[in-house]
Amino acid sequence: MASIGQRTLVTFVIDVSHAMGEPSTAGDLRSPLERSVSFVSLRVLEMMLRGLSTVKVCLITYGDTETDNLLAPPIKQDDAPSSEFGGIREIWPPATPTVATLNRLKELTPSAPGYYTDPLNALTAAIVSMCTPKHGEPSPSWTRIIYLITRAEAPMDPKDLDTIRNSLESKQISLRVLGFGFPCSPLARVKTEAWATERYVDQWHDLLADLPDAKFSSAETEEQMATAPTIQVTKSAPTSTTLTFGHPETPDGDDYMAIQVQVLKASAVQRPMSQIKVWRNEDGTELRHVETRRVYYRASELLHAEDDDVKAEPLPDESAESFLRAYKLGATLIPVQRDMEVVPETVQGLELLHFVHGDTYRREYHLGETYFVIADPKSARAQIQLSSLANAAADRDVYALCRYVTRNHADPRLCMLAPFVDEEISYFAMVRVPFREDVKRFAFPPLDRVQTNTGEELRAHSTIPTPEQQAHMDKFVDSMDLMDVDEHGDGDGWYSCAESYNPAVHGLKNAVKHKFLYCNADALPDLNSELTRFFDSPQAVKERSADILRDCASVFAVHARPHEKEQPPAPHKKPRHSADSDATPDEDEQVLGKIQTDAIKVRGTQHVLPLADPAKAFALLVHSTESITEACEAMQHVVFRLLDTKMTNGADTTERMEQCIRAYYDAATQLDEAPAFNAFLRRFKARVVQKDLVLWSTLTKNSHCSLITTEKDEGHRVAVTEEEATAFLAAP
Structure with missing residues (x-):
């Protein structure tokens, strides 16, 4: 092509x-x-x-x-x-x-x-x-x-x-x-x-x-x-400026020098095309640009706009004239006064501040795009000066820290110039770097130990991998190495950055083309194979890592996610009534009440704990979801619901309560939920002993659990001794 x-x-x-x-x-x-x-x-x-x-x-x-x-x-x-x-x-x-x-x-x-x-x-x-x-x-x-x-x-x-x-x-x-x-x-x-x-x-x-x-x-x-990704190579328009160093107050002195240079883009950010860039008219004969306008809303109303019953109303168009600009400091807004809007007295140019050693530059300081700084092609003097400066900086392995102003009265930028010396040309690569106030260092806790609430450091903990787990994970990572899978014959390994295209850019463009040509098409074609080339690992890598992956699953005690048919059905929200609906409000209330009676929903998820067999569902759920705290809260509601059913209707729910308490106890000791379990068990005991002391003795005897002690808590978050746990079992 x-x-x-x-x-x-x-x-x-x-x-x-x-x-x-x-x-x-x-x-x-x-x-x-x-x-x-x-x-x-x-x-x-x-x-x-x-x-x-x-x-x-x-x-x-x-x-x-x-x-x-x-x-x-x-x-x-x-x-x-x-x-x-x-x-x-x-x-x-x-x-x-x-x-x-x-x-x-x-x-x-x-x-x-x-x-x-x-x-x-x-x-x-x-x-x-x-x-x-x-x-x-x-x-x-x-x-x-x-x-x-x-x-x-x-x-x-x-x-x-x-x-x-x-x-x-x-x-x-x-x-x-x-x-x-x-x-x-x-x-x-x-x-x-x-x-x-x-x-x-x-x-x-x-x-x-x-x-x-x-x-x-x-x-x-x-x-x-024709549907394969195409690369559009663009040429950068050079911007002429002056690279200076020395004292600007004495431009004629011996300690001041100015070099005429040009700044060109070395890279350009590619974004997906705007979805309103091209639009078909109803007659399909011409292009039209969709007219857009800016609409303002109150922030407090938008926070509640997710609810269908609350609709945010746009503010009048003339209200924009009364708006004030403000600085946001945390949760505080500080209005910008007229005397605060100061135009900086800056002059266009690239001022060299000082040199830093190349080893001190950190890659995470790189902001934005990369630029080339070359000498003015029309000035032989500038070419000799910049070439000498670039060669000297390269020999000493230093970078030049500069202050860059794109135009007069513009905000200054802090930039770093890295020298590059080729056979035919010497130049600098320029990147923008942050100011000191823009950089914040974060201190993360160590990964090889944990610290308890009492200040004790533990080297062996449920959240710290064991040497055996680390060894198996090292083998798995080594087996997934792609550098020895060379499908191109160039020695660079399986992945090629030059042939990896962004599906968001090219896929959207192909979708617009397809809908433009086939307006009545119900579905879009599949992505071109060039866009999905690196979406999956090579088959050879999958095969050699399959056995190691199974060993890792065994060592880490990874549980398979339960099948959908094994999970109890999730309760549905109450449907909204429409003009063509045959259901009545009374029927909906009956169905909803039945669902709420048969199961307890886990907050923030689509999972439920059925009252028929809650312990089994809970044991499967806590090892297959990230919402462990929410699942434990749902288990508390299940136990109290079973207790109310027994006290009110006389139903025999004692065995199910014993199973639930035992399942909750086992999960809490392993998954760092011991404080919540102890608080629940205290509330549960207070409610039971008021009505039936025999039931409390039966539950604690058959479930074989009491308060979680410090010794049994793998998270070391509770301070309960064995004596206190034994005394808790006795009825008051």
């Missing part, structure tokens, strides 16, 4: 003969003409979405029933072609592509039987159209590209091959031939069943072999490449 940039004229020459309308019998059932229109439309949309203002497109069809080109007079459909350039029609002269260009493509249909045009004649007409003054490119300096779409069995007259080849070479036109029914490459001269087809393949070989920038590809491959 040719690279399309600024100042480029692209001509698509499309075969619309009757044979191009015959549908395929295998694989893609679309006809060759439909696939050609799809490819050309995708390429035109790519130019439009890039916003290339100096790109022009020309559309030419051949094998048409009509004639309209620069080499033959216009002929209507019912007239017979009067020359060898008959049946060639320029349906879109060289111009900036618009939605009308796409509409012309959609209107293409195969011609009636009997109409045929030599593809070489169509190629000649395209060359003349591109190179004719005031019709093709505005200037000979433009890049010119021709895409010729043809068929393998299309007859050709080779008498003008040399003339066409010389024209393409002298006018520096890049030719791309897209063929239907061709072998993988016509240059291979593979044998075909039909002698005529083999002869035509050889003729294409003769045409393309000697052209320096001519390429051939099957139409199927090019159509897939």
